[in-house]
Amino acid sequence: MKKNILLLINQLHGGGAQKVIANLSINLGKKYNVVLVIYNDLEKVVFPFGGELIKIDLPYSADTHHNNIFKRVYRSLTLIRKLKKIKKKRKPDVAISFMEASNIVNILSSRNERIILSVRSFLSNEFKDHQRLKIFKIFIRLLYNRSAHIIVPADLVKIDLVKNFGLQEEKISVIYNFIDKELIDKRKQELIEPELESILKNYPVIINVGRITPPKAQWLLPHVLKKVREKIPETRLLILGEGPLSNKLIDEARLNNLSVCANGMQYDQDYDIYMPGFKENPYPFLYKSSAFIMSSLYEGFPNVIIEAMACGLPVISSDCASGPREIISPETNVNESARTLEYAEFGILTPTYNNELENSKNYIVSAAEALTEILTNSEKKDFYIRQSLLRAAHYEKKTIMQQWIGIIENNN
């Protein structure tokens, strides 16, 4: 008989976690009877989902800032009561919830089904920034060990939960977000602007994809390009994305006498840096570039690295917390970070840029050295292309779904 699975999340729009659970509902729906329960923004269902959707209507506003403490408590108690009713009627064998509010409610409404929780972010950081969330910390310590299993998307999240919240290590498993290789392979063939196409065809192009914001530190990249050009003068840099630091990036380029072709400017293949703005489909650009570079100061879990790998690009990334090392050098200690250039198993790690250090040029020098090596040593380049594709397969939909099913089926 098919198992009954209940999935619980606050809403079906907005963030990454919501997108992941929506994808999960589609893929689990092929094997199980899935009901997906939401309780906020009932009218705003954006992500496509699978199975049956149940909406719990709650009193008062979903935006808890508007509610006083009594309203908030009453709202939560109503949610628990209504969820209990649903569980009684639907008899789920497994109830999976995402993110803290839903996780707590999932435990408090449990009958005899297996409870699987999923923590999606680095909680210590999040609680540092939001005082209001501190109450969750107490709940997590008290309740989370009562669940059957906890799923996290990255090793460092697991370490954080064990070290800072006293959760049982053996209960926690890492399951990465998946990429859809089939979809990427299809979309990377789509047509792009002929001008950019010819640049990608005629020159070695280094690519970065991401919003242009302080933590991504793309303003370092013109300096890197300048250094790479000492050896390979025809190299171009392509940055896909928009953001508040675009102007700083352009200024840094000009300081280095590099010309920038920004969004809206007349194309020509003799510019040094191209910033065509946000692209809904970045895959053709990744597919046609020569190397992927990341300069981030910190990350959550950079899916873009895996997407670049799936497009067959050698990846050169700063070794920031968290993510790059887990993806690029999984056999090493995730708590370490690179002090010099590391030619790792699935890509190249560089030190993270640090303003306060004496060797502040360390990132620029090592990133440029790595790129020069990739662009001149075809043996090394081919090796890292193979390794990228190999590593990307690790995050493929099929593999990741098997891990979820393994957790669901495991009755110990």
Place this chain on the structure above:
Amino acid sequence: MRILFVHTRYLQSAGGEDTTLDAEAALLDAKGHVVEILLFDNATMGKGFGGKIKAGLNAIYNRQSAKKLGDTIKKFKPDIIHVHNFFFTASPSIFYEAKRRHIPIVATIHNFRLICANCLLLRDNKVCELCVNHSFPWYGVKYKCYHKSAIQSAIVGSISSVHKWIGTWNNKVNIFLTPAAFIRSRLIHSSLKVSPDRIVVKHNFTKDPGFAGGESRQSFYLFVGRLSEEKGVEILLEAWKGMTNNNLVIAGDGPEKERLVNAYGNLPNVEFIGKKSHEEILELMKKCRALIFPSIWYEGLPLTIVEAMATGTAVIASRLGVMEEMVTNKYNGLLFGAGDPTQLAAAVVAFNMLIYEKQYSIYNAARETYLEYYHPEKCYCAVMEIYNNVLSIDRKN
């Protein structure tokens, strides 16, 4: 102080540079300085290949202009020379002449001619910066940027290039003035290679036309400017297609007028009123809800925006070049993505919302910006400080 202005008038319409020169000279005169203006006129370029070469050589170094300046210096005995436009008749020979006679010289750079053959950093109506880092504008020749002619582009390009190579810009001019920080930043990081401390920002100004607050204004939006592609009028009209609540008044003539009137003249809430006098424009500015400035090139320092802010008119402008410097989003106006009618329409809707909520502080802020940066008194102080600095450094040497 005895100040000699040198300027070369353009063949075509009197642009903002002529206006700026007249206003500056009048201001200094009114403050009791002795001002003399030495004007050159650009004649049409010679006919035939030989004529063009001769005109080109003269534009690089014109002996007659140098002599004319020498005579004027002898007669007028200026303390300082302030050059506005030296392209093409005056030519850089005047810098050599001034140096020979030990008169310090400042030059206002109104556009990007020194680093771009067509002086706008614009090619096929899109921003282009290919030549910025090259001491000779090869791409300008390749793409025939000046008057659609490779030869003329090469000649125009070589004027600034020859002088880059022989060091004129670094040795013969004491201080370069730019009317906006944007032009300065563009020149600093370029093949001009003049040290940053010798390029100074000095804003242009306009006489105080009086302030009109938010309460007395009507609901129409205003465009003022030449109806040519680089001013982005078509983007504005495209945005107005879906606009039903507000009227748009377009003041100005230009090469695109006929085509635009044919294409958009039937929009019920758009009115083309042609070229208007300076006073009429100021009156319109005081009545309109906001000025829209959708230019798609970097601009120098558009007097239209200066005048609008002087009347306390908020400005909805492209997020590009100098506009980004003059307009601070949601403070004295709104910014939108250059060349994007959808974003422009959204900005107008957002502006309507502000007015609906009676948030008139945006008009006060526009006026504040004028008083802070573009008021005659501010500009007088700034220019005198620059002159005095140049003179004191010159005396020390």
